Amino acid sequence: MARKRFDDSSCSVARALNEVGDWWSLLIVLHAMYGTRRFVDFQQQLGIAKNILCDRLARLVDNEVLRKEEVGEHGSRFEYRLTEKGRDLFPVVVALRQWGDKWNPAPDGQPLDLRDRDTGEPVQTVTVRNAQGEPMSIRDVFVAEDLDGTSKSA
Amino acid sequence: MARKRFDDSSCSVARALNEVGDWWSLLIVLHAMYGTRRFVDFQQQLGIAKNILCDRLARLVDNEVLRKEEVGEHGSRFEYRLTEKGRDLFPVVVALRQWGDKWNPAPDGQPLDLRDRDTGEPVQTVTVRNAQGEPMSIRDVFVAEDLDGTSKSA
DNA sequence: CCAATAGGGTTGCATTTTAAAACCAAATTG
DNA sequence: CAATTTGGTTTTAAAATGCAACCCTATTGG
Numbered sequence: 203m204a205r206k207r208f209d210d211s212s213c214s215v216a217r218a219l220n221e222v223g224d225w226w227s228l229l230i231v232l233h234a235m236y237g238t239r240r241f242v243d244f245q246q247q248l249g250i251a252k253n254i255l256c257d258r259l260a261r262l263v264d265n266e267v268l269r270k271e272e273v274g275e276h277g278s279r280f281e282y283r284l285t286e287k288g289r290d291l292f293p294v295v296v297a298l299r300q301w302g303d304k305w306n307p308a309p310d311g312q313p314l315d316l317r318d319r320d321t322g323e324p325v326q327t328v329t330v331r332n333a334q335g336e337p338m339s340i341r342d343v344f345v346a347e348d349l350d351g352t353s354k355s356a
Numbered sequence: 357m358a359r360k361r362f363d364d365s366s367c368s369v370a371r372a373l374n375e376v377g378d379w380w381s382l383l384i385v386l387h388a389m390y391g392t393r394r395f396v397d398f399q400q401q402l403g404i405a406k407n408i409l410c411d412r413l414a415r416l417v418d419n420e421v422l423r424k425e426e427v428g429e430h431g432s433r434f435e436y437r438l439t440e441k442g443r444d445l446f447p448v449v450v451a452l453r454q455w456g457d458k459w460n461p462a463p464d465g466q467p468l469d470l471r472d473r474d475t476g477e478p479v480q481t482v483t484v485r486n487a488q489g490e491p492m493s494i495r496d497v498f499v500a501e502d503l504d505g506t507s508k509s510a
Numbered sequence: 511c512c513a514a515t516a517g518g519g520t521t522g523c524a525t526t527t528t529a530a531a532a533c534c535a536a537a538t539t540g
Numbered sequence: 541c542a543a544t545t546t547g548g549t550t551t552t553a554a555a556a557t558g559c560a561a562c563c564c565t566a567t568t569g570g
Contacts, residue, residue, distance in 0.1 A: 205528060215382070279517065344471055345470060515568075520563075
């Protein structure tokens with residue numbers, strides 16, 4: 203049967219995955235963050251089928267993660283650019299990249315590639331922090347309101 | 357044709373998505389973080405088909421995100437518990453949750469539910485930080501080694 | 511000016527995945 | 541010892557995916 207969707211889930215992670223939780227969408231966002239804007243460039247860089255790319259781009263535009271802009275002077279050339287909502291996925295993408303680098307390093311190892319534009323220093327590992335700015339593990343946390351309304355320990 | 361997999365992609369985000377990038381896996385990890393350990397509990401809380409849950413749990417175990425432990429005294433009762441690799445997805449899940457809360461808030465709004473176990477204060481928004489600990493946007497960053505080996509601006 | 515090519519898609523079709531429900535087997539409960 | 545719980549596997553239909561083949565609108569080249 204059809205894939206289950208989570209549009210109306212009370213869980214915001216489920217709703218988020220509804221928008222960017224498939225195999226391609228987050229990779230498209232990633233490449234958009236790297237500067238890719240054109241249909242053909244996405245297609246070649248990702249090796250994605252054109253119809254799937256069409257579908258994903260349209261869905262990302264619908265969800266206001268990307269914005270489609272006409273750039274051909276008098277023709278039909280488009281650019282897909284991140285919206286603020288899309289750029290706001292930056293921590294998600296970086297956290298995922300760092301996780302992948304840590305636990306599934308590339309055979310030819312290129313561990314961390316994001317650097318501060320001003321200083322040239324690598325960015326920190328993305329962590330959850332408490333109000334004092336100290337890194338927290340999952341054990342340092344509890345859930346005030348739960349998925350189902352019942353309070354649970356993390 | 358079959359879904360394309362990214363096992364050998366040079367992009368660590370692609371490799372990460374290969375392990376937890378489908379609709380269900382990250383939700384399973386999320387619930388595991390909330391304390392769920394049993395097959396039936398995952399099934400009921402997620403509303404997932406049993407065969408899909410079997411498959412996802414097995415894949416997560418294969419990828420060492422979860423560990424399957426026999427807990428029945430002399431029977432076949434199992435618990436699926438997060439490994440260190442799985443717990444390390446904490447920042448990813450929190451970042452995604454915060455993104456979902458910000459951009460797709462639940463109609464009945466329960467904005468942020470993670471709190472410091474010691475102080476009871478909410479956790480900070482997950483951000484990318486430079487070496488000095490200052491939050492960075494995507495514009496503050498450049499890519500030293502790129503997906504394809506060619507340097508690109510972010 | 512006309513042909514060739516590039517950008518951005520859409521359409522068909524075969525192959526996988528997914529979801530739901532039925533079925534199963536071991537262990538535990540009543 | 542029958543019913544139930546846990547943790548699955550099997551079957552079947554509906555979607556999603558990937559590929560190739562088209563299509564239409566510019567722009568380029570000769």
